[in-house]
Amino acid sequence: MDRLPWSRFHWMVVVGLGAVWILDGLEVTIVGSMSEALKPNDTGLGLSSFDVGLAGAVYVAGACLGALFFGQLTDRFGRKKLFLITLAVYTVATVLTAFSMTPLWYFACRFLTGAGIGGEYAAINSAIDELIPKKYRGRVDVAINGSFWVGAAGGALLTIPLLDPNMVDPAWGWRVAFGLGAILAVGILVVRRHVPESPRWLFIHGREDEGEDIVRGIEDRVARENGTSLEGVSETITIRQRRTIPLTTIAKTVFTLYPKRTVLCLSLFIGQAFLYNAFFFTYGDTLGEFMGVEQVGWYIAVFAVSNFVGALALSPLFDSIGRVRMLTATYVISGVLLGITGLTLGSYTAVTLTLMGCIIFFFASAGASAAYLTASEVFPMETRALCIAFFYAIGTAAGGIAGPLLFGKLIEDATSGGEGISAIALGYYIGAALMVAGGIVAAFLGVKAEGKSLESIAQPLTAEDDASPSDGGREHQHA
Template sequence: MTAVAETAPKSARSLVPARMDRLPWTHFHWLVVVGLGVSWILDGLEVQIVALNSAPLTDKATLALTTQQVGLLGTSYLIGQVVGALFFGRLTDTLGRKKLFIITLAIYLLGSGIGGLSWNFWSLMVCRFIAGTGIGGEYTAINSAIDEMIPSRFRGRVDIAVNGTYWAGAALGSGVGLYLFSSHVPIQWGWRIGFFIGPVLGLVIIFLRRSIPESPRWLMTHGRNDEAEATVDEIERRIEAEGAQVPPVDESKAMEVKDPPHIGFFQLTRIFFGTYPKRSVYGFTMMATQAFLFNAIFFTYALVLQKFYSVPAGHIAYYYFPFAVGNLIGPLLLGPLFDSIGRRKMIFFTYGVSGVLLLVSASLFNAGVLSATTQTLMWSIVFFFASAGASSAYLTVSEIFPLELRGQAISYFFAISQGIGGSLAPTIFGHLIGGQNNKHVQTGPLTWGYVIGAVIMIIGGLVAWFIGVDSEGKSLEDIADPLSAVKRPEGGVSPQAEPAS
């Protein structure tokens, strides 16, 4: 009996989730959103700068790269994202959110900054890979921390808006590119300066992040409940210092937690597809469908404008602005509805409407009635809805699995979806565009590509409708039981584990 008592895991009573979810919205939450959410802006900026760098990097006055080498730079960055997500996703669940969102940002700063000093193709490709690993790791640490520190009634709109700011970075990159890649800046310097912009912004943010505390929820589920409660105490003092009133906590929502079990890769897979099979299918579908559509359209955007509408290469950046604005405004305007109307209904709506509108756009494209301007307008409307849906995909995989696996869940499904959507979509659509010239264009093959993308999005919406999770307004612990939970509060509404398939 004594030996059993000595080896039994210690447990602690915790009110951390209830205390965090009842907090009013204050400057502290803005600090979390701005300090952590900038990672998506950096990613959008990086991708856009590299896209606009394609032509300058092939010039003899710079690195004189081939078009194939320019394509490999994008591939290297994408592979780095996948590797970074998988590697740092596990570390953020093991070592904590704060350590990782500092480390991953530093890695990005190093990779992108040194990239601006590259002397040949191989040095630049290595730097792009390093920068990608940093951004991939950012996804896991940032989404985990934001979801765990934002009150449940605001979580949907905040997460969706933050993920949508990728397009603010893309718009910023387009604006910067119009100046850097023009006659105002020597071509041998413009591309290098472009790689320094993200690190300069990141240096400011890394100091801001130092004042953001560790996630109290992560501390609670890793045997550090006293530290978790003390962290919430400090957050409440900061909020009260701002003049806001902290509501009383509901004692009936207390949890009893113990140290989490060690989870290896095979146990992780068993939890995803054995304990939560429907949720895993749901999360994978959301991530893969949006990845396919976005990579298909975004990576062939310039080619379509050039091949089918004869837009000069130097003018393509102008067409990115309305496209980026549509992608940015969608999550900002529609995000609150994911909290009020609900996740499942809004995902079905945004995925379904974007798919139907893309079918309309494909029909008009095939009929030859669109111009470069009206084609861009159609895409902007389509992605107004699609961007909100795509942003909700990251929210979905972040909140429907146990807290101890949050970072790994994001990385797991991100890696799978990028491996499918990230690699297949640009290849398929690039093949459909082919080597057509401006005098003899054939819209038929690419039209079918758009139809496929539209059907895939509609399927994603239907999957959300039938097996989606209504998680709006609920505590993360009520959506999925933490692995470290000993017992639930009386009257808890946490769903039971799904039966193994």
Template sequence: MINQTTAAGPVRSLVPARMDRLPWTRFHWLVVIGLGVSWILDGLEIQIVSQAGYQTTLGLSAAQVGAVGSVYLAGQVLGALVFGRITDRLGRRKLFLVTLALYLVASGFGGLSFSLWFLLVFRFLAGMGIGGEYTAINSAIDEMIPSRYRGRVDIAVNGTYWGGAALGAAANLYLLSDHLPTNLGWRIGFFLGPVIGLVIIFVRRNLPESPRWLMTHGRQEEAERTVAAIERQAVDRGIQLAPVPERLALEITPVGRVSYLQLARTFFVDYPSRSFLGFSMMVTQAFLYNAIFFTYALVLEHFYHVPRAHTSYYFFPFAVGNLLGPLLIGRLFDTIGRRRMILFTYGVSGLLLLFSAYLFQAGLLNATTQTALWCLIFFLASAGASSAYLTVSETFPLELRGQAISFFFAISQGAGGVVAPFLFGHLIGTGDSADRNPLTLGYVIGAVIMIAGGLIAWYFGVDAERRSLEAIAKPLSASASAAGTTTPREVTP
């Protein structure tokens, strides 16, 4: 039994070691299903809204349709920043219920839109909900999944964005067709996400607060009860749990609110190379993805003369490739290792993009072969992009994990979500098939950026595979002599 003092004083805790010792249980499936839906909802939202079925009903111009997308993105950024700070202070569970509820209500009301301003308001609020989801959910998943499974689970969950995107594309084939009135189909599409969310919110209500968060916020007894309940699931299956050595205990003194000054010190003084790593990985993957994704249909239309109504058919294999990458090779990030796999996924996807740029420039591709190459490229790039979120969430102290995710997410969305589509849209221009030089240059830039991101991860990355979160980054609340943890200042390979 662990000795403990009052909630405000030092406490010796084996909670992290016990969480990492656990076998895979029903509880972990509930975590994956209940929390992992966030990315599916975002992929669904982006795909439903990107095809702009509401444009005719509401009488919107192309610029106004673009504003709807930009407002959703701005909501994501603000939601991540606001809710990221709140989840570090008030807990993961409260926030992953609040953010999902905000998304459900806002997206549903968006489907009732009667004017541009009404749609913009509720798209912004829906974006805030999804942005908040990213911070609370990624924090909770990493803190509640055993260390030997953490990489593959986090990467697979992040990759399910493309399952949602494929679902949205499939739904749009019917909702935006002649089978439904123009004023009805897109409204139904806006309700698909809330319907899924209503089911999932009941699953989330049965999930506990993160025991690690409880431990560092003076609620040790509650953390112990939560871990004991999860352990009983394993024992009930006949699994004998080995004792946890006392040497793995952490001495915790709960800290109060983390100030912005302390946050800046952690990022730029204690962990400067990890901050550079997180910035590089998030921005490079966001640049590549947004550059290709938001101009995907334009390339097919302008260079391969695919009718706009048929571009969704080419999107399906692209989405499937993006989904399969994290699901099939995510486990290698736990076995081969983080740094090796990040270098491989970023570097090889960049080299393949260079090769596709050459074939594109030479006029050797058609719509089918171009799509096949994109599928192969993003089979790897999708796993790499998912590992960027994993890297940010597991390499900073627990007390500011949500804020770390929100900070780098906001930067990546600003750089990748604003700069890349704008740049590549201008490179496509009129789509004159005789002049492919500008877009080819864009592909080369994207490839070089991805390769650079992989090299940065190799040199500045952290070998976090199968290691406890506390060994990767010592909690701010842990004593300097805490067993099995790093020193406050980072150690890089």
């Protein structure tokens, strides 16, 4: 798998699996923009400002719990089963959201939608890294994670006509917005059905014949599409196959065998989560409360495009310059720029603040995307999905719960006290400090994973130098 040239098969993997980030970006942006539309009793659901905040917290809680729940199942039952199930959960929950009649119904649907998205992160990142050749793994993973901002830009632009009462009835606009996400999800599901199970997962779980059949099929397809013959494989690894691997074994491995990598991933995830809450997730409120912008969709769309361009443009450098240098550079540069923005916050207009945000997140989006790449490739295969889920849950909880509470309070105090935009600079400083700290940690604890197979970065738990059948496992060689 690692020696294969790029082909149409890999594009199918990218489209079928990677498009989930577009859904997440669409979901987050639409919900953020629809808050006011949900407040009226006649056309919305009669939500209060507290209810809107509660719905956001419920979504985050669902994402965290869904990541942990589905992440464990992904390692246990396979990548394909779970990336089909999690997308189905998201689709059904989004459709049900569009039919919400009461706040309680809406909250329940937001929780289930978050659970589906959280599960997607774990299942998809593991599958992508196990199917993409090592030469391209870094750039593909970073670019795919950065595609969140394609959805964010699309969501921002969609809200412009959907929130215009002259174009769409206010009672239907927000419902249509949720329905559009479900339509996109169904399209992704059609493509995703053709993505195979990870041969690596099949092999370790005692289903080597299925794994070999899938690999042969992929090799034949790639050779036929590219018109070339593939070179042979000489490297082997001995695996003691087991149907299930206890969760206690997985946890013990992550925290005792790889403590430095655990600290690295926690630093990266918490830093990027707080950074985005320091700027993006309070961006609409900042423009509206302090700068009098009524239609923030255009500004958010421009900001989102810069994020995706940054991830796309910088992603190849994670394979060429290397993971450690690029993680350090993107985290430190974006953190320093955010700190400078906080110091000069009172001097910006809506346009210049957006421009500064575009520059900051050109670097930050690549770094944040690489945090997912790091968590998915530096731990053993048996723990991959659960590790992604764990670090995603920690980062999301820190940024999605603590962040909004802090920054919402800063904005509220600033507007009620008449202090102006400079009063929210504290949030920028915290985000900046965490990003710079994450970059420094990456410089010392980062893993040089570029161009290496996943098995050489972190040996599978089932790998044996001197295999022993004492636990009922079977010894088998994998090329």
